[in-house]
Amino acid sequence: MKRLSMPVVALGLASALALTPTPSRASAVVGEAAPAFSLSDNEGHTHSLADFAGKIVVLEWTNFQCPFVGKHYGSGHMQKLQKEYTGKGVIWLSINSSAPGKQGYFPAEKLDALIKERHAAPTAYLLDSDGTVGRLYGAKATPHMFVVDKTGRVVYAGGIDDTPSTDQADIATAKNYVAAALDEVLAGKPVTKATSAPYGCSVKYAD
């Protein structure tokens, strides 16, 4: 009979490792530094948040198959926002955190076509298929919006506007929190409505 201690010690170590908790979900907290990240886009270029230091950055979590995202793209409203604010020097990053096989996930070439079809105009469309950055920011729904100011601090985190629905007709009457926050940041004023409840489909992380 060989030493019993070895398998037992191995069992102990294995159980110790198994019980080690998975990294807890972080979040982008308003007033604190936006978590750093680095992702590649649908054209294969890599972008880091650090690349845009000194600029205002919008992070837009998106999923083309979600009816809530469809409301904003189908009406042309999201594209209008993207064009307007990138024209003012704001960096607009669309981020896709859908896991492979889940709704909203497409291979890069297919995404090229979908982006062109919609005439979307982000600075870059980033692919986060393992969900790391989504979890880092605490992205829950699509669309979920974050605005980062020139000093790298989160100044807005939440929904795109105040009317949760899939109805395009609601866009005209809704108060758009992202546009309001961007206008205030561009004018050097503090953001009055810094958080709101995001609404939309859940981000399709891996199980």
Next chain:
Amino acid sequence: MGTTCRRQVARMKSLWGQAWMGLGLALIAASPSHGATQEAQASSEHTTVSLVAELEWVQPGEPFWVGLRLEMDEHWHTYWRNPGDAGLATRIRWTLPEGLEAGPLVWPRPERMPAGPLMSYGYEGETLLLTEITPTVPISGDSVRLQARVDWLECKEACLPGRAELHLDLPVRAATPRPAAAAEPLFREARRRLPVPAEGWQQAMSTTADGSIVLDLLPPEGTPPLPDGVYFFPMEAEVVEHAAPQRLLRAGGGYRLEVPAAANAVVPDTLRGVLVAGHDDDAVALRIDAAPAATATAAAATPPPPDSTLSLPLALAFSFLGGLILNLMPCVLPVLSLKVMALVKHGGESPARRLQHGLAYTAGVLSFFWILAGLLLALRAGGEQIGWGFQLQSPAFVAFLAALFCLISLNLFGVFEVGASLTRAGGIEAGSGLASSFWTGALATIAATPCTAPFMGSALGYALGQPPATSLLVFTLLGLGMAFPYLLLSRFEGLLRFVPRPGPWMASFKQLMGFVMMAAVVALVWLFGRQAGVNGMSLLLASLLVIGLATWLYGRGEAPGKTPRTRLASGVAAALLLLVGLGLSQAAAAAPPAGGVAEPSAEEGPWEPFSPGRLAELRAEGRPVFIDFTADWCLTCQVNHHVAFGSGRVFERMEQEGIVALRADWTQRDDRITAALASYGRQGVPLYVLHGPGPDSRPRLLPEVISEQVVLDAIDELAPPAGSS
């Protein structure tokens, strides 16, 4: 129109396309140009919605209930009023004839629907959302039509929006209405699942330094305890971190639920939501409306209590030492005796074999420490506040241990011997296999748990507060410490020189150890008596008597010279009696305590009434003082008392340090106490103040929500008086 149709057909292949197709068709169908197509029932891809009336007809002047029924395909769900991390609450917009008003939607309790790291709240299968319709003027005519537009979101993986225009025609008659037969079971089920107002419950909300929301609840007298599995569904989004686990503490008769706040939460003035406990038919759902604890903190926030001051290497060293010392504890000593005898027995064996026994024993100790640690961590993660030794809070386990130890001591007395086949649990000293060494180690661990050596307490407290990997490390070192002496002896045969050679003295020693084991039984019976009362204790003693009889029968049957038939008969009789005995012991455990068990009351303790004069006197003497500002109507104060002072450890510590405990009872809003509160910059209760020794030390204000550890840590940090070394 034609081009639109073709484009839509082309997109039908994609899910996106289907969603828009569905919505498009619904809108087209609902548009007035195609004629009114309001239905009593409508279906989207995966949900059928309908309006259902509770009554067969309605009276002109009486309010009545209608329901919005949502029947979802399997695995598809719709959402609650707070959908959680994502989703959309079902919405209804009524078009009613003049004079009729619709109340808000009344929602049955929701289910939790986790999806990866996210959490939503809603319904699967089928649900009925209720609305009360009230006629403000009597309804004219003999029929009334209710119209509604319903919007919802149905999701499985993908989400599809749903919209329907529904109508419901109801006859109007003067006579008292009958319930609609088909709808009766639907309404009954829905009402069963409605949250009820928490009548008579005291509710208070606080926040902790680390940003959690604390909900304190105290039910009225006589309320049965909440079933396991308690969860708070917040009414509003962006208040609570929906996916995070919530921790429940049962404190006295009340409850404290720690709910992590959302990352960018704006904590509201009142915490509103639904508390659900239990599952299915046993579930209890309460409407919660918790105002903040009666306190206004005008002063700057008190500093949060520091993390445990014990560093990891120190904790590990203490664990090892603690494990060593465990060998001397009265609960372990009898098992130690078995170890010693086994050692002596192995005195003539080869060194390798002896070492193997030592390692097998160590393995047994470590395995069971890990099992117990794993259980503790799992339960703690599940949200219950338990400490080491929790298994001894279960009367059934105590009864089982008492029976086991009784069996062992009878074996040691020689009432019965155990054959080679029972090497495992019964005759530990008889078996010489490695398995028996393993099980000796295991038994030693089980016996050790009620005894925690003095400074092992803080190492364990530290361990339980750390991530699971660290906790396991601490428990491992504990086990190693406990197994160490035996392991040492098994490795270094030289030390065995100090162990006497086998001889006739072994029989006497064995029987003496039997008495030591009996002492452990006495201790367990005493503990059982505290838990189950005198009657339960007597029942347990009776069961031990029956077990004793069983072993005697078995022993007599095994005596030399008995025929196989006698052996069989006595064996069977013994087994039956053993079962009866064990059954009796479990029955004793299940019996409710008679005459009440005197649990340490959180309201007792060394409290002196507070007065400014007494405080000044004590401060002049340089005595450290702990002041508890409390009031009967302050729920958070009451829960704090249970959580922090319930076990009595804080009082012991205060006595050790010479801290005088003053209680300032503000129930009648005594002016002197109001002034005292103001002197610390506070306007309300709870408030906990700790003055260190020495007349010049600054007071330390504890947070609003305290626990035993918070108070003990604060006492630890008391600076020594100025001028003393």
